[in-house]
Amino acid sequence: xxxxxxxxxxxGHHGRHRHVSIDSYAYISGLKEWNTPYKVSFALxxxxxxxxxxxxxxxxxxxxxxxxxxxxxxxIKSGDYFRLMLVPAAFIITGGIAVLIQVGTGAESLLRIPFxxxxxxxxxxxxxxxxxxxxxxxxxxxxxYMLALSTPMGEIISTLGKVKVPSVILELMxxxxxxxxxxxxxxxxxxxxxxxxxxxxxxxxSFRTFGGELANLLxxxxxxxxxxYDALESRGYEGxxxxxxxxxxxxxxxxFWGAAYVGAAVILLILF
Amino acid sequence: MTKNQRKSIAALAVVSVIMSITVNSNAMHIMEGYLPxxxxxxxxxxxxxxxxxxxxxxxxxxxxxxxxxxxxxMAGAFIFVISSLKIxxxxxxxxHMTGTGLGAILFGPTAVGxxxxxxxxxxxxxxxxxxxxxxxxxxxxxxxxxxxxTFGIYKLCMKLKVNKWVSVFLAAFIGDIFTYCVTSFQLxxxxxxxxxxxxxxVVKFLSVFAPTQLPLAILEGILTLLIMxxxxxxxxxxLKMLGYMKEAK
Numbered sequence: 001x002x003x004x005x006x007x008x009x010x011x012g013h014h015g016r017h018r019h020v021s022i023d024s025y026a027y028i029s030g031l032k033e034w035n036t037p038y039k040v041s042f043a044l045x046x047x048x049x050x051x052x053x054x055x056x057x058x059x060x061x062x063x064x065x066x067x068x069x070x071x072x073x074x075x076i077k078s079g080d081y082f083r084l085m086l087v088p089a090a091f092i093i094t095g096g097i098a099v100l101i102q103v104g105t106g107a108e109s110l111l112r113i114p115f116x117x118x119x120x121x122x123x124x125x126x127x128x129x130x131x132x133x134x135x136x137x138x139x140x141x142x143x144x145y146m147l148a149l150s151t152p153m154g155e156i157i158s159t160l161g162k163v164k165v166p167s168v169i170l171e172l173m174x175x176x177x178x179x180x181x182x183x184x185x186x187x188x189x190x191x192x193x194x195x196x197x198x199x200x201x202x203x204x205x206s207f208r209t210f211g212g213e214l215a216n217l218l219x220x221x222x223x224x225x226x227x228x229y230d231a232l233e234s235r236g237y238e239g240x241x242x243x244x245x246x247x248x249x250x251x252x253x254x255x256f257w258g259a260a261y262v263g264a265a266v267i268l269l270i271l272f
Numbered sequence: 273m274t275k276n277q278r279k280s281i282a283a284l285a286v287v288s289v290i291m292s293i294t295v296n297s298n299a300m301h302i303m304e305g306y307l308p309x310x311x312x313x314x315x316x317x318x319x320x321x322x323x324x325x326x327x328x329x330x331x332x333x334x335x336x337x338x339x340x341x342x343x344x345x346m347a348g349a350f351i352f353v354i355s356s357l358k359i360x361x362x363x364x365x366x367x368h369m370t371g372t373g374l375g376a377i378l379f380g381p382t383a384v385g386x387x388x389x390x391x392x393x394x395x396x397x398x399x400x401x402x403x404x405x406x407x408x409x410x411x412x413x414x415x416x417x418x419x420x421x422t423f424g425i426y427k428l429c430m431k432l433k434v435n436k437w438v439s440v441f442l443a444a445f446i447g448d449i450f451t452y453c454v455t456s457f458q459l460x461x462x463x464x465x466x467x468x469x470x471x472x473x474v475v476k477f478l479s480v481f482a483p484t485q486l487p488l489a490i491l492e493g494i495l496t497l498l499i500m501x502x503x504x505x506x507x508x509x510x511l512k513m514l515g516y517m518k519e520a521k
Contacts, residue, residue, distance in 0.1 A: 023398050047405055052309050087400045088303045095306060095459060098480040104467035125466065133306070133463075140305025144404060148397045156397065168330065172345055173390050179349030180394070187353065206360035211498025214354055218378075218499070219507045221350050222514070225342040232342070239338055 022084065022148050030075040031150035035250040040159050042258050043147035049265050050139040057268040059135030065261055066142035073257075074150050084145065085138065092137045100130035153177050158245055171241050179221070179228075187217055300455040300481060301395065301410055304403025311462045316408025319389070322416045326385035333383075343513075348387040351375045352394055359491055367488055370451060373444040374496045376419035377426050378514050388415020413454040422447030440500045445493030452485040453478065 026032070031039070050062050070076050106112045106121030113120045147156075157173045190213045194200065199209035232241075307315075333340045355371040371391075375384045389411045395401040402410045422443045429439030460473035503511055 022400065044404065047304060047403075048309065051305055051307070051312070051405060054308070084400065091301065091303045092306075094480050094484075095303070095477070098459070098473070098476040099463050101476070102465055102467060103472060103476065104465075106467075123466075129463070137303050137305040140403065140405070141303065141400065144304045144396070145400070148400070153394070153397065166327065168334065169327070169386070169390070171341065172330075172348060172386075173393075175342065175345030176348040176352065176387075176390055177394065179346055180352050183346075183349050183353045184356075187357065200360060203360070207494065207498060210357075210360050211495055212502050214357075214495070215499045215502030215506065217353070218350055218503065219510050221346040222343065222507075222510045225346040226339070228346075229339045229342040239334075 021080075022145075023153065025074075025076055025080075025149045026152045028075075029070075029150035030073050031069070031146070032152075033248060034150065034254050035248045036151060036155045037159050037162060038250050038254060038258070039147060039151060040156065042261070043143050045258075046143035046146075046261060047140045050136050050143065053265070053269060054132065054136065055269060055272060056132055056135045057272045058265050059132070059139035061264050061268055062139040062261075063135070063142045065264065066139075066146045069257065070142070070146050070149055074146070076149055081145075084149075085141065088137065088141050092134060095137075096130045096134055099133055100126050102126050154243060155245070158243065167240065174241055174243065182224070183217060183221055186220060187213060190216065300413075300452055300485060301392075301402035302406040302455060302458065304396070304406060306403075306459070307406050307409055307462050309405070311458070312405045312408055314408075315412050315458065319385075319408050319411050319416060322382075322385045323389060323411075326382045329380075329382040330386055344383065344387070347375065347379045347383070348390055351384070351387055352391045355391070355395070356399060359495065367484075367491065369488075369492050369495055370414060370418065370448055372414055372419045372451075373422040373447040373492060374499060376423040376447070377440065377443060377496070377500070378511075381416075381419045381423040384419045385411075385415050388419065391415070409455075409458045413451050413458060417454045418447045418451035421450045437497055437501065441493040441497045444496035445489050448489035448492045449486075452481060452489065456481060 046062055046066065050059050053059075067081065071078050071081050100122055101120050102109075102123060103115075103118055103120060106119040106123075109119075109121035109123050110127065111122045154174070154177070157170055157177070160173070161167070161170050194209045194213060198205070200206045330344060333344065351371045351374075354369050354374065356368060359367045359369060372384055372388055375387065379387070389407065392402055392407060392410050392415060393404075396403050396407065425446055426439055426443035429442060430436075434442075456477035457470075457474055459477045460470050463473055464470045465472040465476065
């Protein structure tokens with residue numbers, strides 16, 4: 001297990017296993033034993049608290065609380081956790097700039113720079129709004145990570161079943177989730193084969209190879225889909241996939257953390 | 273150099289440095305926490321009619337033959353995979369396709385709506401692209417608006433007898449641009465400028481994301497074209513199988 005986990009991370013930046021790194025944590029997290037519907041509601045509650053309260057104090061508290069929960073109780077390595085937090089950073093920063101910088105006459109601005117016929121400027125409000133947005137986005141993402149880094153996809157799908165999402169959709173989700181890994185593995189093989197034949201030697205060839213790989217992947221996947229249906233049917237599939245689920249009890253400790261979060265949020269909202 | 277000129281150059285330098293940080297670009301998923309609740313809910317509601325239509329079309333397909341379930345699931349997985357693979361590049365930047373445009377051409381826009389929302393949920397949870405409260409807005413821009421326009425342009429070009437490859441490129445390219453415009457609009461509605469309102473804010477978001485999204489749209493067009501050429505060359509029977517999927521609404 002430990003070695004597998006390292007392997008996933010060594011490939012972390014090279015695209016090949018990048019997509020699985022969050023998923024692979026979900027199976028080794030210390031929070032895995034938590035009752036799933038409770039965990040989903042807790043994460044959603046925290047996200048909603050961050051975006052409705054719109055208060056920097058609540059955002060920062062959520063970031064610290066959820067980060068602590070993921071790293072402390074979930075035993076995610078802190079280096080990996082911070083690296084994962086950087087994934088959404090590009091969007092958050094770019095979007096934040098658009099909120100921060102205003103265009104126009106710019107009376108009463110903190111900083112004003114002439115730009116062609118108009119001015120780019122920053123006001124106290126826009127600075128506050130963009131910093132608030134930074135906080136909200138990172139706070140909400142940390143709550144999303146608490147869930148994503150500790151809950152295998154199968155459990156999330158079965159939780160969706162509890163809120164009456166149609167079974168056809170759930171079945172599609174289960175199958176898509178499995179097929180993603182099959183296709184990714186197939187593509188890794190394709191890529192290796194193409195690379196060893198100098199398929200990525202220059203820009204033009206790379207594009208041609210990449211396009212060819214994906215077209216081939218589609219052909220393969222369409223061909224396999226028939227076989228997979230036969231495989232399903234031979235195992236007694238009659239239009240309904242049943243999955244075994246672990247029973248996860250709601251423990252006092254879990255309720256305590258939820259209550260602690262709500263308590264902290266309420267206190268901060270009263271104070272600030 | 274006057275003081276103003278120096279200031280302008282400094283500003284441009286700052287902007288370009290920031291732009292180069294964000295070269296690691298994905299399609300424009302609005303991140304978790306970015307939209308106030310009001311907008312999250314509104315965009316979610318706007319998706320419902322399209323999702324219901326998609327759901328019914330999927331049900332119909334399954335009624336035709338249960339075997340279509342694995343085909344649809346493969347289509348969904350394929351969309352996820354093409355959107356998660358790194359596009360080859362010289363600069364070492366890390367960009368990804370949207371994939372929903374190609375999906376719309378291959379599988380039809382109604383089915384892509386449902387597959388798209390599933391893929392977007394998986395992207396949020398497995399890749400941290402997008403989020404749960406922004407799922408509605410992202411679904412609308414990436415799984416509904418973009419694919420429908422792509423499909424419309426593709427069909428229109430076919431009717432007008434435009435060269436097939438030109439129409440594939442145009443459809444994917446314009447669909448991508450449209451997704452980027454819709455996302456900018458969604459962000460601007462949530463964060464209007466005090467001076468100039470939503471309109472000015474749209475321009476801001478469009479220009480901030482332009483350096484990453486415009487090249488990405490061109491790449492998306494070229495790659496969709498290359499994939500379609502390869503499919504047409506090697507996979508006529510499979511394409512027919514998919515064509516059947518599209519007609520069986």
